[in-house]
Amino acid sequence: MSSTGVSLSARQIVSKIIVYAILGIGSIVILLPLQWMISTSLKPLSHVFRFPPEFFPQQVIWQNYPDALSQLPFDLYFRNTLVIVILCLIGEVLVSSVVAYAFSRLRWRGRNTLFIVVLATMMLPRQVTLIPEFLIFRELGMIDTFGPLILPSFFGNPFYIFLLRQYFLTHSRELDQAAVIDGCSRFGVFWRITLPMSKPVLAAVAIFSFQFHWNDFFRPLIFLFSADNYTLALGLRFFQGTYGTEWNSLMAVSLVVMLPLIIVFFFTQKYFIQGVVFTGYK
Amino acid sequence: MTLPLRRFRLTWQQGEVVLAWAMVSPWLAGFLLLTAFPMVASLVISFFEWNLLSPPEFVGLAHYNKLFFSDPLPMHSLKITVIFSLASIPLNIVFGLAIAMLLNTNIRGLAVFRTIYYLPAILSGVAVAILWQWIFSSDFGLLNTALRIFGIEGPAWLGSKVWVLPAFVIMRLWSVGGGMVIYLAGLQAIPTDLYEAAEIDGANWWQRIFRITLPMLSPTIFFQLITGVIFSMQIFTETFIMTDGGPANASLFYLLYLYRQAFQNFKMGYASALAWVFFVAVLLLTLILFATARFWVYYEAESAEDN
Known part of the structure; x- marks a missing residue:
């Protein structure tokens, strides 16, 4: 695309890494509420109110759904x-x-x-x-x-x-x-x-x-x-x-x-x- | 050869007009019955006191007097609804543009990123409101748990008069992907030779953004601004589910107040006056934006526009 040809300069590589890092962190932030939702839905009620909260349920209760x-x-x-x-x-x-x-x-x-x-x-x-x-x-x-x-x-x-x-x-x-x-x-x-x-x-x-x-x-x-x-x-x-x-x-x-x-x-x-x-x- | 063709064209044109009116008639009927008539009717009803049980009683401009001067809540709720919109819309535009620009740098995995960022934009309504109510929970919520990692003790978002509006702004920022997809398409349509020419002329990154990208995207941004105003002013479900207008009316958005007057207190006249003031407020905001458009919205010379 750019006129520099095949090899990327060090500066371009660094800026690429920064772009991927920002987009990656952004994706996590966007998906986190849904992950939180799934995680909470599978916890027993006692673990829902455990402090500090767990990001992943230690005990998975599928029965919560039915x-x-x-x-x-x-x-x-x-x-x-x-x-x-x-x-x-x-x-x-x-x-x-x-x-x-x-x-x-x-x-x-x-x-x-x-x-x-x-x-x-x-x-x-x-x-x-x-x-x-x-x-x-x-x-x-x-x-x-x-x-x-x-x-x-x-x-x-x-x-x-x-x-x-x-x-x-x-x-x-x-x-x-x-x-x-x-x-x-x-x-x-x-x-x-x-x-x-x-x-x-x-x-x-x-x-x-x-x-x-x-x-x-x-x-x-x-x-x-x-x-x-x-x-x-x-x-x-x-x-x-x-x-x-x-x-x-x-x-x-x-x-x-x-x-x-x-x-x-x-x-x-x-x-x-x-x-x-x-x-x-x- | 010419004679039958001319006769054919005449009947074709007449038929075309009849068919056209037949085809727009459902919309026209809907417009007259469910838009034009109700507009006039709600203005008329706003001059009456009417609780649906006893006959309507003419009160003149009393409802408007109450709305502007004696009842403090309508202007309070209009104010916080406008404040919420003024915070939410620019943030959504800035973040949407920023993500779109990052995605437009020839990266791999564009489709995956786009799907992830766009996903929340399709979700709305009660389920999302309940999810965010839980996220904002002060002790066990996701947001304050995440903030604690950085050593910050977050507020009781939805229980705080100060933080409840920022909480709604943050929640709306989750669906930033809706605008992002549109900006991305706009960016991809900007001809690359513009950038190449600018680069030859020695323009730096900031100059390219402010002299090429933003002017070329300005019609798209303008459209997002207009739809953003109409959409944000109508915030209702979130506040109904998450805070019910609280604490101390700090999130009593305008439509929630209107809903209470109309469908909980059955004050049809007062609620109609509220509806008309809302209509005029939204109209004024959009007209102000349209008035500013000629200073910053850049339209290409009307060339390839006509089909």
């Missing part, structure tokens, strides 16, 4: 969360890409004006409209149902509309026109050409949506009340309220709640990072 998870119906919370997350994901990916297509590949008057409105709503903190939204869903009799959590996703999400539009704009219009001449309908162009060509960004949107709704706490807290409807986030909050100082159980359950997200991240991180880059870099 014990903690059987305190509350976490399987039910898991199913509830999954239903909400999957329906939100379908709604957001499908509707946002339909809307983004109109904002990028079709020509019509008012397009730019309306797109500015999309950008403006992207900046709007959703809590500002929360109280009337709560009252609307109350009128509809949907409080303490999944409705208020799922339905908004089927109106599309401004952030994902923006993301998908930027991606669709990079496709050539000639391809669309060629397909129409070959007898493809307008909607067919979207469905058979644009969408299949946009798999990476669709994957990114799907992952973002999954991540957001999996972690979401604020809206379930406001719209769900009965324990049968709890999501994992609400269940975890309830668990914390009941077993507040049993840190080994709390860490075990918290880790189990995080785990699906970590697994999804490891298998899809290519799309994840591509998507993040696509949002922020521009």
Whole structure:
């Protein structure tokens, strides 16, 4: 890369070592909270409060996991969360890409004006409209149902509309026109050409949506009340309220709640990072 | 040949407009029902006293008067939320940039480092808040245990009026990787001939950073700043789980106060006034940032921009 050729000078070697050292220490600092979490989750409660604390558990109690998870119906919370997350994901990916297509590949008057409105709503903190939204869903009799959590996703999400539009704009219009001449309908162009060509960004949107709704706490807290409807986030909050100082159980359950997200991240991180880059870099 | 083509194009264009409106209609309906109408409605509700049980009662500007002058908590919570944001956002940008620059020096294992640094950025919500509550525990927590190795006796982070805000800033710094990935992509897109030319002209490392790297990254940094403000101002779950606003309201972030008024005290009118003030505050902060943009955000001449 640099013009000095094959051999590195002593100064370059030293600076390389410093860079690796800083990045290595940084990595440890980043991973330490997770290591601490795993370590605490496997300790007996008496060792959790031992001073000075142990970084690695001297006694490993795997039984902490089944014990903690059987305190509350976490399987039910898991199913509830999954239903909400999957329906939100379908709604957001499908509707946002339909809307983004109109904002990028079709020509019509008012397009730019309306797109500015999309950008403006992207900046709007959703809590500002929360109280009337709560009252609307109350009128509809949907409080303490999944409705208020799922339905908004089927109106599309401004952030994902923006993301998908930027991606669709990079496709050539000639391809669309060629397909129409070959007898493809307008909607067919979207469905058979644009969408299949946009798999990476669709994957990114799907992952973002999954991540957001999996972690979401604020809206379930406001719209769900009965324990049968709890999501994992609400269940975890309830668990914390009941077993507040049993840190080994709390860490075990918290880790189990995080785990699906970590697994999804490891298998899809290519799309994840591509998507993040696509949002922020521009 | 020309005649059928022209007829085809006419119907194509008309059809295109109809299809376009059909395709944006879900978003448009959502915007009208769940954004535009609620915006207006919350402004109207803010002029009423309403607990959902008895009919709303018009009180004029009383809620705004209370919010700014008689109830000390809204302005206190707005102040600490802004202080938290002013500390958290620059630190995240500086550390994110620094890590990205280190990763952009032709090192081996780039993908591994990137995965490690990015991992915490995907995690948030209740589980993370509970983890950090435990990390900040004064006697048995990870942070004070680590500090003791260096002979420092750390404070009772979440129990201290002074240290509770720094604790939240530290926690948010854990997800520094979110911005880092974006800066890294930005750095990789800077043409290397710029640096080569600068090197020939005798520019040193600092000059290259301040004259090339930062100006070229400034649009990216600006975008992170704007989204950072909107994101940090909305801090809620962490304080709800970890401190419940304490000690002595030292971590009573704005949305926690709004939540209590709306969904614990059922003061819908007062909470709506709080929501509108929050909206204006966030809007003002973003507008101030946009106003500063022309002094430091560098946009390349509009050349290869248009597709």
